[in-house]
Amino acid sequence: MSRFVDRTSLTVVAGNGGNGCASVHREKFKPLGGPDGGNGGRGGDVIFVVDPGVHTLLDFHYRRQAKAGNGKQGQGALRNGAIGGDLVMAVPDGTVVLDEDGEQLADLVGAGTRFVAAQGGRGGLGNAALASTARKAPGFALLGEPGQERELVLELRSLADVGLVGFPSAGKSSLVAALSSARPKIADYPFTTLVPQLGVVSAGEQTFTVADVPGLIPGAASGKGLGLEFLRHIERCAVLVHVVDCATLEPGRDPISDIDALEAELARYTPGLGGDLGNRPRIVALNKVDVPEAAELAELVTPELAERGWPVLAISTATRAGLRELSFLMARRVAEYRAALPPPEPTRVVLHPEAVGEVPFTVSPDPEEEGAFLVRGEKPERWVRQTQFSNDEAVGFLADRLAKLGVEDALAEAGATPGAPVTIGDVTFDWEPSTPAGAYTAMGNRGTDARLDRSTRVGAAARKSARAARRDGGAEPEDEGEDGGDG
Structure with a gap:
């Protein structure tokens, strides 16, 4: 299994x-x-x-x-x-x-x-x-x-039309097996049902699904038992059926107190669900009336339950008494629920365009470092992720994009000074104001950018000028020595 x-x-x-x-x-x-x-x-x-x-x-x-x-x-x-x-x-x-x-x-x-x-x-x-x-x-x-x-x-969250709720061993699994072709585990000990069981029921022209969840006990909303773990499966149900064990021998239990205890647990747990179970139609199924004492108890409590406005039926899953009436009653309630629903609409694609005038980025001081700034925004962060920082030309292209977006002007207005640490996304760099966006920038070799050239290496022209200066400087003392020797 x-x-x-x-x-x-x-x-x-x-x-x-x-x-x-x-x-x-x-x-x-x-x-x-x-x-x-x-x-x-x-x-x-x-x-x-x-x-x-x-x-x-x-x-x-x-x-x-x-x-x-x-x-x-x-x-x-x-x-x-x-x-x-x-x-x-x-x-x-x-x-x-x-x-x-x-x-x-x-x-x-x-x-x-x-x-x-x-x-x-x-x-x-x-x-x-x-x-x-x-x-x-x-x-x-x-x-x-x-x-x-x-x-x-x-x-x-299963899409069942009818949800069965009740204490452990109330006969919910037997009811699902009697009404449908589902074959859940049935035994004479509590918590036989450990997972939700679904069954398909046909009553006249109506076909609907019934969900059986693990039994509820008092204190379930606080973590006792298993039932509340699976209540999400009856959240979408159109009708809730209280399956009540009228033949229980446990002291202090009767149909009225069982229903009140279950309603209290449902009310406590409902805020944790997306739907409101308190407004769902109820049906009360007084089970095990094949036992004489249970039949007498069911007849005794029926008027009191009927005063609450809930339909009450006496059933027996063993003899199948009342099951036909219960299935047709559930079918009517499900049909009423379906008729009250708005007509289905085809799935529509929802577009979420950016609002006109929305600020593309924000500049704020870095709370962790004095004099540093944080730039947040979808575009700047995306551009930083796309940049290969080992390539100077790519970094210069990023600087142009940020300047065109207005990041440099915003940093200057925020009080940033050259060399201030600026963080965009996961990258932190020292801010150096570049040429204004759109201004002409002389292009060098591929992969380089003159604005990012921080090399201290002496160029060929500078070395040539230094050699010429040394030659000129060396010649002057030699001339002075010759003149002094003649003197």
Whole structure:
């Protein structure tokens, strides 16, 4: 028998984008072929898809990490890198995706429903895409962005129409077995049901599903027993049925006190669920009336329960007494619930465009270091991730982009001085104001930037001037000595 898993944690890692390529076309008789580096491929996504053939989260219980394919690096001759393969994972209908803080990200209901759990990183641009009138042959390319990594929690909330609640050994599993073709474990000891059981019931023209969860006991909302661990499976139920054991021999128990205790536990636990179980229609099934004492007790408490506005039926799963009436009553309640629902709408793609006038970045003092600043924003952080800092020309290109965005002006207004530590994303550097964005900058060799040239090596022209100065200086004492000798 396969293991039932209805809650598990999972780490999803999307694929990294491929790096762009820095290449120059070389061909005989074409000395100025120009840049031809291709773009890197996009990283693969991690996608959850509802599959009606999957009924448990067992596969995710043994596979705690899911990683999509990485994009490939671009190549010369304008060849773009291959796109990383998406990782598509099948989940049961009714799966809820939560983040590590418990916030709901998606409620996957309906066959084929898809949810992108982690987005792949974008590929870096090659130098062919970075060429411009001012930079005709870039000696650099952009790096691919890392894929999104998230810690998720998956919960299975079964799509049952009717939920059976009751104390242990109240006969819930026997009722599911009597009404449907499901064959849950049935025994004469408490907590026989350790996992939720679903059964399909037909009554007239109506077909609906019934969920049997482990028995509830007083104090379940505080962690006692097993039932509250599986109450998420009746959260979506249209009708709740109290299955009451009228033949119990335990002292201090009777149908009224059992129902009141269960209602109190449901009320205490309801705030932890996404739905409100307190407003769901109730049906009371007084079970085991095949026992004479139980039949007398059921007849005694029926008027009091009926005063609450709940339908009350006396049933016996052993003799099948009252089961037909119960199944048709549940079918009517389910039909009323379905008729009250709004008409289903096709799944729509929701776009979230950026707000007009939204601040693209913020500059704030670094609380951990005096005189340092933090720059936060999607664009600056993404540009830093794409930059290859071992290439001076790439760093100069980053400086141009930041200056054009207004980061340098914002730093100056915030009081930053040359040499102040500035942190963008995971990179900290000493801020040196560069030329204004859009101003002409003399380009040097590929991979270099004159603004970042901090070399202390003496150039050839300087060495030549030094030699000439030494020759001139050495000649003067020699002339002075000759004159002195003649004197």
